[in-house]
Amino acid sequence: MQIDVNLKHESVSTVHHAPKIKTEANSGGIVLQNIFTHQHFQQQQCKRKWNISCNNKSQNFTSCFNLNSHQKNEVLVRPSVILKKNPKITKHDPSQSKTTTSCNFSSTLPKCTSVKDFQLVKFVAHGAFGRVYSVIEKQTGRQMAMKQIYQNHRYANREGDICSQVNHPCIVKFHHIFYEKHGLENYLHLVMDEYPMTLQNFFDQCTKRDTCIPESKIKLYTLQILLGLQHLHAKGIAHRDLKPENLLLNPERDKLVICDLGSAKRVTDGTYNKAYICSRLYRAPELLCGCENYTPKLDIWSAGCIMGECYLLRPLFPGNDTKQQLKYIQRLLGPLTRKEKNILKEGTSNYFVQVKFSNWEDALQLHAKTPLSSESIYLIKQMLQFDSHLRSTSHLLIQSRYFQNVTSIPN
Numbered sequence: 001m002q003i004d005v006n007l008k009h010e011s012v013s014t015v016h017h018a019p020k021i022k023t024e025a026n027s028g029g030i031v032l033q034n035i036f037t038h039q040h041f042q043q044q045q046c047k048r049k050w051n052i053s054c055n056n057k058s059q060n061f062t063s064c065f066n067l068n069s070h071q072k073n074e075v076l077v078r079p080s081v082i083l084k085k086n087p088k089i090t091k092h093d094p095s096q097s098k099t100t101t102s103c104n105f106s107s108t109l110p111k112c113t114s115v116k117d118f119q120l121v122k123f124v125a126h127g128a129f130g131r132v133y134s135v136i137e138k139q140t141g142r143q144m145a146m147k148q149i150y151q152n153h154r155y156a157n158r159e160g161d162i163c164s165q166v167n168h169p170c171i172v173k174f175h176h177i178f179y180e181k182h183g184l185e186n187y188l189h190l191v192m193d194e195y196p197m198t199l200q201n202f203f204d205q206c207t208k209r210d211t212c213i214p215e216s217k218i219k220l221y222t223l224q225i226l227l228g229l230q231h232l233h234a235k236g237i238a239h240r241d242l243k244p245e246n247l248l249l250n251p252e253r254d255k256l257v258i259c260d261l262g263s264a265k266r267v268t269d270g271t272y273n274k275a276y277i278c279s280r281l282y283r284a285p286e287l288l289c290g291c292e293n294y295t296p297k298l299d300i301w302s303a304g305c306i307m308g309e310c311y312l313l314r315p316l317f318p319g320n321d322t323k324q325q326l327k328y329i330q331r332l333l334g335p336l337t338r339k340e341k342n343i344l345k346e347g348t349s350n351y352f353v354q355v356k357f358s359n360w361e362d363a364l365q366l367h368a369k370t371p372l373s374s375e376s377i378y379l380i381k382q383m384l385q386f387d388s389h390l391r392s393t394s395h396l397l398i399q400s401r402y403f404q405n406v407t408s409i410p411n
Contacts, residue, residue, distance in 0.1 A: 145194040151186040170228035172259040195248035212369035228258040230394040233296040242302035253410040304383025375402040
């Protein structure tokens with residue numbers, strides 16, 4: 001199944017058929033009756049108590065595990081939530097508390113459900129306030145990923161609202177979005193398509209095997225990133241944390257989708273926006289300079305960094321702090337204009353440094369695992385403009401000659 005993409009008119013049509021997995025009542029699988037208690041968010045050691053049904057025999061099951069070992073071995077989706085500290089941990093007895101489910105989203109989404117409608121397959125990954133599980137929907141037998149996010153009243157908690165408003169082949173598909181309350185704690189549950197790895201996992205595999213990524217694949221990956229951003233930006237939404245860890249990938253079909261909208265926000269002129277956002281290696285210069293009135297074009301910078309990393313298999317700007325990050329950026333982009341210097345001095349005058357500049361093409365070709373074409377270098381230049389006003393948009397980038405041989409993307 002493929003999605004036809006007309007690059008000139010930018011129309012995308014898709015038909016989605018979710019895979020089905022057969023399950024048997026006596027298969028010996030663990031049926032999760034109560035998951036995601038607030039005790040899961042302890043940093044070091046975590047104890048969880050489940051009521052499980054295994055081979056039709058009910059029993060109490062308690063397991064102690066180290067979260068770090070799970071994260072190393074079973075990372076499929078890695079949430080990237082930067083939070084100040086963990087929420088207060090409270091004891092929770094599921095047998096004594098009432099569980100309520102609510103959903104206030106668009107009618108185009110599936111009917112609200114409960115965690116009791118899913119069978120746990122395995123733990124996948126965790127963040128400060130969220131955890132990701134591989135689950136099977138009991139009614140359909142489909143295996144999907146479930147992300148559960150603790151709703152801390154001290155934060156905006158926009159993820160559920162934004163996820164309910166996006167629907168695009170290049171953004172992970174959400175099958176169920178619902179809130180469920182366990183005791184006094186409220187949780188958002190996002191049930192979405194499951195992918196075998198992230199783009200970062202794929203980079204690590206290529207590095208370990210000492211192989212490069214063919215340019216034909218890089219074109220597909222970059223195009224799908226830009227198509228997903230086009231959909232978000234058309235709605236005024238900035239992802240604000242675009243990086244390889246937040247791009248899900250099926251390498252066999254070259255299917256790539258944007259995920260983790262936990263940092264996403266509607267960005268409008270004249271409103272305050274947090275500057276300390278996005279991972280440093282993919283953070284746009286305006287954010288590094290402390291700008292609080294930015295546009296969704298900060299995602300375009302991140303996309304350019306990711307595209308360059310596909311060729312080099314290492315970050316374009318591997319700074320250890322803000323000053324070093326700006327130094328790497330200036331070294332590659334060349335001498336800054338007077339306007340760009342003013343932008344930099346307004347935010348972080350102490351970080352303005354004199355560096356030895358490199359030639360764009362020579363610097364990239366020197367370290368590239370995959371040779372860069374002139375079209376690829378030009379496209380990266382359009383995305384990596386220091387001044388966000390000069391940075392190209394996803395709408396224009398999609399029409400680049402770089403993608404002229406790409407007529408469809410996988411589904």
